[in-house]
Every structure is written in C-alpha cells, then in structure tokens.
Amino acid sequence: MKGLKNLNNNNSKCYIIAEMSANHGGKFEKAVEIIHAAKEAGADCIKIQTYTPDTITIDCDNEYFTINEGSWKGETLYSLYKKAYTPWQWQDRLKKEADKIGIDFLSTPFDKTAVDFLEDIEVEAYKIASFEVVDIPLIKYIASKGKPIIMSTGMATLDEITEAVNTIRKEGNNKIFILKCSSAYPSIPENMNLNTMIDMKKNFNVPVGLSDHSLGSIAATTAVAMGAKIIEKHFCLSREDDTADSFFSMEPNEFKEMVHNIRLAERAMGKINYEISEKEKISRSHRKSIFVVRDIKKGEKLTRENIRVIRPAQGLEPKYYEQVLGKVSKTDIKKGTPFTKDIISIEGD
Structure with missing residues (x-):
C-alpha cells in the first residue's frame, strides 16, 4: 500500500478509499464487480468489513438490541448485520x-x-471503525501487528480519540491515520465540522482525512483542500440496489467525478510559490502604467489631463505618477506613448 506510506509527505496525493460495506447484497459476483468498478472510478483502495452477526453482537430483540430511529429503524442489530456482512x-x-x-x-x-x-490472508493495513474507537482491547491487538492503522472518529470525544491513539503508540506502532467522521447516515453539512480535522492533525501530529457519509462530493473535495490525505466514501453500483448502505453510497460515475475534482483541487493547491509563471508573464504586459493620453508639447507641464495610469504596462510604473506630475516635458510627445524615463527623469529639470 504505497499510497499510505507516502502520506506524511505534504506533496503526496490524497489516498481515496471506496467502501464496499454491504453493497454486494450477499452476492460474490457483485462484490467482484464493485472492486472493478471502484478501480475504474479512480479509487486507490477497496475496503470491506470483517465480521459476522455472531462476532459483532448477539441474536436478541429486546430494547437494547433494536434500532429505534434512522434509516434502519425496526431492525435488530443481529438482523441488520446478517444482511450486511x-x-x-x-x-x-x-x-x-x-x-x-x-x-x-x-x-x-x-x-x-x-x-x-x-x-x-496477509492484509497490509487495518481500518478501525468509529464505533470501535472505544474498544481499547481490540485496538491494542490490532496495533500489535505493527501495520498501518486508519481510524475513524465519529461520535468520539477528544479524550476517547487520545486514549485510542495512545494505545496504538504504546504498542510501538506510529503508523496512524485519523479520519474525521460524522456517524450519521447520511451526514448533513452542518454536522461535518471539517475544521476538527485540522485540529486533530495539530493535536496528534498524524496525517488526517475524512470518512464521508454525506451525499455528493462537496465535503470530500473541501476536506482535501483543507489538507485531508485520505478520503473514504461508501461505494455501490446503484443506489437502486436494496442493500443496507446503498441509500447513502456513491455510484461509479459520481465517484469518478469526485476523484476528478479531488485531483483538480490538488493541482490547484500546488505548492508555496511566489515565482511568476510563463502565462502570468504574458498577463503582466496588461498591467497598468503611466501613458501619455493627450499630445504634449516640449516645455509643457505634465498634468492629470495629459498623463494617466492606464493599461497596458509598457510605461513607467504607477508608483511614480505623483512624482512626475508638474514636471516639464523635454520633448514633444504624442498621445498613446508610454511614459518612460527617457522622456523625463523622475527628478525633473
């Protein structure tokens, strides 16, 4: 996973993850198709989830195990995970x-x-889900493998994130990437709080990114412009598919457009550079300068009526305008002539 290894480099490209989740709908062939579609759409990585209903919860329908609101209202945790795993x-x-x-x-x-x-099966990195940020024993076990860890932080407080990060580091693992996340499905802009991502980078001194559950690509592209090095987005073949996650997932054409916009944003951000580009050098010729705007006779004073600061830039720089006003011309000058030091010195006669 070379893309992850280079993320500490400020000039590295954003690492884009397509989250398959439950969007295979229980069909192996569709899972394979999703992998190919994600590659075609420009994803760097395809992500799945490894659990069974019995490893993540128990088969129970009492009040504690029943979802009472949101898009999965009425499901038990067991029934939802049975459909989704x-x-x-x-x-x-x-x-x-x-x-x-x-x-x-x-x-x-x-x-x-x-x-x-x-x-x-020799995976090269691990993802920790937002809901598991508080599972310190699990995080410790994952960290002990010494592989890169990407951790989402939806619902987590700063103290909880700190404890999880410290747990990883105590295992001698510093290959940590933290994703800002709003664990609502779908998320709305008001709950994204992308500035938190910047604060997490400062607090933990690690590359940061966004696990994006919002609709569209605005949040993801904005996050990249703010410094996100990883974007994770749920990916499906079609939102018409009846799966647990399809209603907030991104279709291939949308994902491809998001990747395109992210790469454009990266190009636009560029690097810190005060040098003038070749195209800007051409544009500089259309800057303002001092020009003669009315015929001037030898010995005539320079006034606001016969010289002005206008475009283009072949005349004397505008900063000298006030200094040359009131001076006397040494020669006849035609309208439209760039006002230069050869015509009159800054000091005058």
Whole structure:
C-alpha cells in the first residue's frame, strides 16, 4: 500500500478509499464487480468489513438490541448485520482479485478473530471503525501487528480519540491515520465540522482525512483542500440496489467525478510559490502604467489631463505618477506613448 506510506509527505496525493460495506447484497459476483468498478472510478483502495452477526453482537430483540430511529429503524442489530456482512470465505478471493487488477485491499475487523483471519490472508493495513474507537482491547491487538492503522472518529470525544491513539503508540506502532467522521447516515453539512480535522492533525501530529457519509462530493473535495490525505466514501453500483448502505453510497460515475475534482483541487493547491509563471508573464504586459493620453508639447507641464495610469504596462510604473506630475516635458510627445524615463527623469529639470 504505497499510497499510505507516502502520506506524511505534504506533496503526496490524497489516498481515496471506496467502501464496499454491504453493497454486494450477499452476492460474490457483485462484490467482484464493485472492486472493478471502484478501480475504474479512480479509487486507490477497496475496503470491506470483517465480521459476522455472531462476532459483532448477539441474536436478541429486546430494547437494547433494536434500532429505534434512522434509516434502519425496526431492525435488530443481529438482523441488520446478517444482511450486511461480507462472508469470510469470499475475502481471500476478493483480496486476490484486487491484487490482480492493481487496487489496494483493506478491511475493518470488529473482533480479535477477525484480526487473526485478516493476518492469515496477509492484509497490509487495518481500518478501525468509529464505533470501535472505544474498544481499547481490540485496538491494542490490532496495533500489535505493527501495520498501518486508519481510524475513524465519529461520535468520539477528544479524550476517547487520545486514549485510542495512545494505545496504538504504546504498542510501538506510529503508523496512524485519523479520519474525521460524522456517524450519521447520511451526514448533513452542518454536522461535518471539517475544521476538527485540522485540529486533530495539530493535536496528534498524524496525517488526517475524512470518512464521508454525506451525499455528493462537496465535503470530500473541501476536506482535501483543507489538507485531508485520505478520503473514504461508501461505494455501490446503484443506489437502486436494496442493500443496507446503498441509500447513502456513491455510484461509479459520481465517484469518478469526485476523484476528478479531488485531483483538480490538488493541482490547484500546488505548492508555496511566489515565482511568476510563463502565462502570468504574458498577463503582466496588461498591467497598468503611466501613458501619455493627450499630445504634449516640449516645455509643457505634465498634468492629470495629459498623463494617466492606464493599461497596458509598457510605461513607467504607477508608483511614480505623483512624482512626475508638474514636471516639464523635454520633448514633444504624442498621445498613446508610454511614459518612460527617457522622456523625463523622475527628478525633473
């Protein structure tokens, strides 16, 4: 995952992750199709999730395990995760498919057995979901593997993020990337608070980014302009697909446009540079300068009526205008002539 290794470089390109999540709809062939579509749309990485309903929760329908609001209202946690999970027997094959076409493969484990499984299939990095920021034992176990860790921070307080980061570092792992995230589905602009991302970079001295659950690409492109080095976005083949995440996921053409806009934003940000470009040098010829705007006779005084600061730039610089007013011309000068030092010195006669 070369893209992750270079993110500490301020001039590195943003690393763009397409989150498959539940959008395969339980069909292996669709999962493969999503991987190819993500690659075609410009993603650097395809991400899945490694859990089963039984590793992430229990089969219970009492009040604690029932979702009472939002887009998944009425579901139990178990029933939702049963629909959404990616079968583990697929995952090695999906990774090999990603490797074959040249797109990075990443997964979010939700318990230690998932970490062990992902180690067996030789993943190169880990994602920690927002909901798991408080699972310190899990974070410690993931960190002990010594691989890069991307951690989303939706719902987390500064103290909770600090504890998670410190847990990773205590394991001798400093390969940390933190994503600002609003854990609402979909998120609205008022809840994005992208300035927090900048504060996290300052507080933890790590590359930062955005796990974006909002609709469209405005938040993602804005985040990149603010310094985000990672963008994660849910990805589906079509929002018409009846999956747990399709309603807030991005379709391939939209994702491709987002990638295009991010790359344009990166080009526009460029580097700190006060040098004049070749095209700007051409434009400089259309700056303002001092010009003769009415025929002037030898010995005639220079006034606001016969010389002015106008475009283009072939005359004396405008900063000398007040100094030359009232001086006497040494020669006849025609209207439209650039006013230069050869015509009259700054000091006058």
